Amino acid sequence: MSNALAFINQQPANGFASVAVNSSASIAGNEAKEKDVALAQIEFRNVTKNYGSVAAVKDLSLSVSRGEFLTILGPSGSGKTTTLMLLAGFQAPSQGDIFIAGKSVAAVPSYRRDQGIVFQSYALFPPLNVRRNLEFPLEMRGMKAAERTARVDRILSRVHLSGLEDRMPSQLSGGQQQRVALARALIADPPILLLDEPLGALDRNLREQMQSEIKSLHKEFGITTVCVTHDQDEALTLSDRIVVMRAGAIEQTDTPEAIYDRPATQFVAKFLGEANILENPGFMIESEATQPSDTIAMIRPERICVAALDAPKRVDADLRQSVIGIVENMIYAGPLRKYHVRVGSTLLVAREHVVSGRPALQPGEEVRLEWLRSDVRFVAA
Known part of the structure; x- marks a missing residue:
């Protein structure tokens, strides 16, 4: 028995996510085939997708390892959704x-690919109640009625929806619809999950909870997952690896920590998080590394320390660069304060955690900005 199906047969536990299912025969043709993790390996080889004269995806080569959670991140028009639709078989x-x-599988239709898919709209069947939505993929696989009923009951308990099996999708909240979609995916036990902006319709608190649950379930099941999103926090939270796309091509691929801390280009630095791009800043950039040609210096806002001019210097001041500026704006954001500080002709953004008893610096106040020279990064323009 596969990991996901074995999991459904266990006692209920806490947690849920959101995926819908392509509900028909698999590539191999039937449920009896062994779902070895090798079946979840994915590879794009020099893939291009044209819409008339426009190339939505350009010569894309990308591999996804077995059990990996890969997120494709990019702005509208970057080609990320087209890439997912190609993998799903819709294009x-x-x-x-x-x-x-x-x-x-380039010529294999979507309904013959053994994949689970979640859409932002949940993709539940409106005419079917919760139980029938969950039974549908099992019926497509020829499972007997008694086993379908038992499995649906178990998974409903698992996702905390017991008692709602007779409700229609329109009678459920967004979070409940997400859980129904998850239950349907777990029942079908796909070796590959494709997530298309899966949390975009949820409010912030529920979205953060769902991120944690999806990450936990992925770790437990080991299902190869490809997610498409424009949400940087979602990508950083969920992924083993992130692919940043721009204009139909891959801009950079790396782990979340590496791609955030060491962006390869100015586009990646500015798209994934916030960045101070130090192009002709009006002061000399000090760094531990020699700046390569055709690059621009960059530093993340949270790496910059803000202090009043009369504040004592840090014990590691000899490792830091220090500049003087004037606060133009202070933005309070709960646990964080964001400062916009003018240093000559350059406006720098610094971000710090709010500390009890430490007053905020005010607009017009002259301050000292400091950062470790080792925190300066160089990115291609």
Whole structure:
């Protein structure tokens, strides 16, 4: 029995996520095939997708390891959703090929790909109640009625929806619809999950809770997952690896920590988080590394320390660069304060945690900005 199906047969526990299911025969043809983790390996080989004269995806080569959680991140028009639709089988590549478990699927229709899919709209069947939504993928796999009923009851308890099995999707809240979609995906036990902006319709608190649950479930099941989002926090929280796309091509691929701390280009630095781009800043940039040609210095706002001019210097002051500026604006954001500080002709953004008893610096106040020279990064323009 596979990990996910075995999990459903266990006693209920806390947690839920959100995925819908392609509910038909798998690539191998039936549920009896062994779902070895090797079946979840994905590879794009020089894939291009044209819409008329416009290339939405350009010569894309990308592999996804077994059990990996990969997030494709980018702005509107970057090609991220087209990439997911190609993998799902809703679009066919104009050039190149896509492989799953070493087999070409470029010509395989969506309904014959053994994949779970979650859409921002949940993709529940409006005419079917909760129980029938959950039974549908099991019926498509030929499961007997008694086993379907038992499995649905177990998974409803698992996602805390017992007693709601007769409700229609329109009678559920957004969070409840997410949990129904999760239950349907767990029942079908796909080796691959495709997530298309899965949390975009939820409020912030529920979205953060769902991020934690999806990460926990991915770790437990080990299902290869490809997620598309424009939400940087979501990408950083969920992913083993992030692909940043721009204008149909990959700008950078790396782990969340590496891609945030060591962005390769100015675009990545500014898109994934906030960045101070120090191009002709009006003061000399001090760094432990030699600046490569054709690059621009960059530093993250949280790496900059803000202090009053008369504040004592830090014990590691000899490792830091220090400049004097004037506060133009202070933004309070709960646990954080964000300062906009003018240093000559350059406006720098600094972000610090609010500390009890430490008053905020006010607009017009002259301050000292300090940062470790080792925190300066150089990015391609």
